[in-house]
Amino acid sequence: xxxxxxxxxxxxxxxxxxxxxxxxxxxxxxxxxxxxxxxxxxxxxxxxxxxxxxxxxxxxxxxxxxxxxxxxxxxxxxxxxxxxxxxxxxxxxxxxxxxxxx
Amino acid sequence: xxxxxxxxxxxxxxxxxxxxxxxxxxxxxxxxxxxxxxxxxxxxxxxxxxxxxxxxxxxxxxxxxxxxxxxxxxxxxxxxxxxxxxxxxxxxxxxxxxxxxxxxxxxxxxxxxxxxxxxxxxxxxxxxxxxxxxxxxxxxxxxxxxxxxxxxxxxxxxxxxxxxxxxxxxxxxxxxxxxxxxxxxxxxxxxxxxxxxxxxxxxxxxxxxxxxxxxxxxxxxxxxxxxxxxxxxxxxxxxxxxxxxxxxxxxxxxxxxxxxxxxxxxxxxxxxxxxxxxxxxxxxxxxxxxxxxxxxxxxxxxxxx
Numbered sequence: 001x002x003x004x005x006x007x008x009x010x011x012x013x014x015x016x017x018x019x020x021x022x023x024x025x026x027x028x029x030x031x032x033x034x035x036x037x038x039x040x041x042x043x044x045x046x047x048x049x050x051x052x053x054x055x056x057x058x059x060x061x062x063x064x065x066x067x068x069x070x071x072x073x074x075x076x077x078x079x080x081x082x083x084x085x086x087x088x089x090x091x092x093x094x095x096x097x098x099x100x101x102x
Numbered sequence: 103x104x105x106x107x108x109x110x111x112x113x114x115x116x117x118x119x120x121x122x123x124x125x126x127x128x129x130x131x132x133x134x135x136x137x138x139x140x141x142x143x144x145x146x147x148x149x150x151x152x153x154x155x156x157x158x159x160x161x162x163x164x165x166x167x168x169x170x171x172x173x174x175x176x177x178x179x180x181x182x183x184x185x186x187x188x189x190x191x192x193x194x195x196x197x198x199x200x201x202x203x204x205x206x207x208x209x210x211x212x213x214x215x216x217x218x219x220x221x222x223x224x225x226x227x228x229x230x231x232x233x234x235x236x237x238x239x240x241x242x243x244x245x246x247x248x249x250x251x252x253x254x255x256x257x258x259x260x261x262x263x264x265x266x267x268x269x270x271x272x273x274x275x276x277x278x279x280x281x282x283x284x285x286x287x288x289x290x291x292x293x294x295x296x297x298x299x300x301x302x303x304x305x306x307x308x309x310x311x312x313x314x315x316x317x318x319x320x321x322x323x324x325x326x327x328x329x330x331x332x333x334x335x336x337x338x339x340x341x342x343x344x345x346x347x348x349x350x351x352x353x354x355x356x357x358x359x360x361x362x363x364x365x366x367x368x369x370x371x372x373x374x375x376x377x378x379x380x381x382x383x384x385x386x387x388x389x390x391x392x393x394x395x396x397x398x399x400x401x402x403x404x405x406x407x
Contacts, residue, residue, distance in 0.1 A: 009156050009159075010156075013126075013127075013128060014128055015127045015128035015131060016126075016127050016128065070127060071127065071131055071167075072163075072167065073127075073131075073160075073163035073164055073166070073167040073168065074127040074131075074160065074163070076159075076163050077156070077159035077160040077162070077163045077164075078156075078159070078160075080159045081155055081156045081159045081160075084155065085155070091154055091155035092154070092155075092185045092186055092188070092189050093189070094189065094192065095158070095189065095192070095193070097162055097192060097193055097196030097197070097227065098196050098227060101159070101162060102166075
């Protein structure tokens with residue numbers, strides 16, 4: 001599955017994170033992070049986003065992360081949702097729960 | 103990191119079942135701290151049509167990673183008349199929720215349709231077949247009239263709940279203090295649930311500023327014999343728990359019945375009288391045991407039964 005268009009998920013509410021993925025042809029992952037807890041958790045948030053992208057097979061993308069104190073489980077959920085939206089898949093299709101989504 | 107959950111108990115205590123939007127991380131992360139017996143993570147009405155996908159991802163990881171402890175985790179899925187319900191069921195089972203609330207149930211066939219999809223998903227995701235429980239929400243006059251066949255439709259089904267908002271709309275009535283407009287639906291559904299041997303839950307009370315009205319409705323629920331109530335706000339939880347708690351007198355009586363019955367049964371006696379002259383047989387025992395269980399859950403039991 002491949003990122004074809006910009007995919008966005010999440011909100012700017014407290015405990016949530018907004019993730020935007022933009023397709024790129026080359027140059028790897030270009031991640032920019034804004035967070036209300038940047039000093040304490042910046043590195044951890046970045047690692048969580050990158051791990052999710054790796055599971056999903058995303059090699060090249062521009063990634064914008066706007067975090068308001070999201071837990072790891074929320075970060076994963078928003079990255080996955082943004083990815084599948086960017087791939088243009090049917091929202092009620094069959095997803096790979098427990099596979100690449102874990 | 104995945105939190106294992108014990109096998110769901112079909113007839114556990116469910117005094118309070120609180121709705122929470124599965125899409126809101128701020129809500130679901132501390133859903134268990136409010137002390138409701140069950141939480142109902144909502145994929146249906148609380149989630150906007152264009153966020154159904156997002157809510158499922160959020161639900162999946164919450165089910166896998168948040169430790170809900172003793173709180174039962176139910177998920178309300180979208181109705182069978184939508185394109186969403188099949189994938190809702192897959193994510194519920196893959197995530198390992200305790201049970202699924204079927205919205206807008208109108209017939210036994212609806213329950214069976216969900217039951218089959220759940221079985222299929224359990225096989226797909228390597229979950230023990232039969233683990234996932236079901237409950238059915240009756241939201242229309244037709245659903246209420248078919249309550250008895252719905253209540254008997256699946257061995258997974260632990261209970262039925264009334265959904266007042268939609269039902270009142272169909273009946274062309276508004277909320278009336280005292281509940282005359284819901285009297286038939288409540289009574290009929292309770293009777294069907296008891297006949298089928300499953301639990302029964304009342305609808306939500308939506309006016310959060312009307313404490314007196316809420317208490318009056320809960321009192322009526324207790325008097326009519328409901329097992330519990332659907333809630334929309336944590337502040338309603340302690341009120342229901344307090345009002346469902348048995349009195350010390352009821353607890354003492356229940357203890358007496360349970361103890362006496364055990365003693366008499368050992369001697370081979372089936373019917374006997376207590377010191378207050380009340381005749382007791384085996385029919386009184388489940389009720390007495392329920393009082394003890396409620397007392398324990400309410401934190402007011404000091405005995406050793």
